[in-house]
């Protein structure tokens with residue numbers, strides 16, 4: 562897989578306070594990384610370094626030419642704009658036409674239940690609504706790399722689900738994603754691999770390379786006979802009336818959709834993790 566952004570022995574300190582020490586990391590095309598760590602461990606700093614928004618103290622940040630990066634910060638600034646005005650400016654800056662911007666705003670405001678807040682000054686919005694403006698901004702144009710810092714912060718459950726769906730759609734279109742958050746379930750859903758920051762460095766990573774989908778289906782020989790030939794399927798086992806199918810993580814949503822279309826009952830979806838150092 563092609564490297565879009567690479568950190569080589571990157572260290573970052575703030576006035577002598579070392580936050581990251583000799584970190585090596587590659588953001589690969591189409592790969593999705595979850596960043597886990599305690600408060601203050603350096604997740605936001607790492608994301609800002611990946612985004613190229615923070616200068617590194619030593620080491621190198623390399624970036625492939627002409628790639629587009631969308632970034633959702635942990636704290637959205639309190640601005641004297643309405644969300645519609647702000648997104649209009651951002652869309653124009655990103656080269657979208659007026660009608661494209663209006664279409665995106667309508668669709669995304671509906672999707673995130675923000676229509677009533679469209680014309681309220683951002684500085685008066687609640688924390689969750691402000692975060693939704695940041696999320697909507699990052700979804701208006703398809704990037705090569707989507708960087709998300711605590712994107713669910715303050716969002717209600719329905720908006721969280723909408724957000725997961727939207728990120729999954731980008732993922733299926735090959736967008737690379739790095740997401741820092743404290744919700745492990747979100748990382749398991751959205752990441753192929755999780756890195757853990759502690760003691761100023763990335764000391765281990767978990768690979769979510771395979772998903773195991775457990776389901777039941779009415780007698781459907783066509784499905785069972787073709788399952789092993791479907792994209793990304795590694796193997797399948799039939800145990801009494803249940804089927805366990807092992808599928809590469811990036812194909813699991815596609816397979817889930819197929820199973821649901823055939824009225825299968827999904828019992829569970831689990832990640833098989835491999836640890837690497």
Ligand SMILES: Nc1ncnc2c1ncn2[C@@H]1O[C@H](COP(=O)(O)OP(=O)(O)OP(=O)(O)O)[C@@H](O)[C@H]1O
Nearest residue numbers: 575578580598599600601602603604605606607635
């Ligand atoms: N601009 C800055 N100036 C000085 N120190 C900073 C700055 N940004 C971050 N730090 C310090 O760097 C350390 C790591 O902060 P960072 O926000 O990256 O952690 P985090 O893992 O994202 O934390 P949280 O989970 O609480 O959001 C903290 O000690 C923080 O005080």
